[in-house]
Amino acid sequence: MIEHIIDNNQLLAVIVYHDFDKPGIHFFTPNELSQQLAYMHHPTGKVISPHVHNPVVREVEYTQEVLIIRKGKLRVDFYDEQQQYLKSRVLEAGDVILLIKGGHGFEVLSEVEMFEVKQGPYVGEQDKTRFIGISSDQIKTRDCMATVPEPEVSSLLTI
16 A cells, blocks of 8 residues: 655655555656655566666755664654644554655654665754654544555646
């Protein structure tokens, strides 16, 4: 399952839950993003031709990060650009999230091991603006395993 976190027609995040499984290559992001996220599922014997990546100048305005949950449970709290709380989702082992815009905070619900991938290098505190998040009694979450339709992201949203 895939879930797009959207606020005012802006794509804030893409969550790919651990049960997602489609053959071939599936991109979850429109070409306009500075960070791309794809899933690949190939049969035994599939050959991917050797290649190198050519130098291409790209402009990165906002840091976008991918979290790959290896173990445990992590609650992600989503905020809009004005730091107003929107909703939360719980991620578990095998889930992947691309954080695109808006704000986000986390609470570890059970010991977590995860990978983070983002444009670098990290420049310390000037890389982010910290703010006070919500309290645990304000959390709005839902059953993350419910079916969520996969919209055509590139035609619906502004990035």
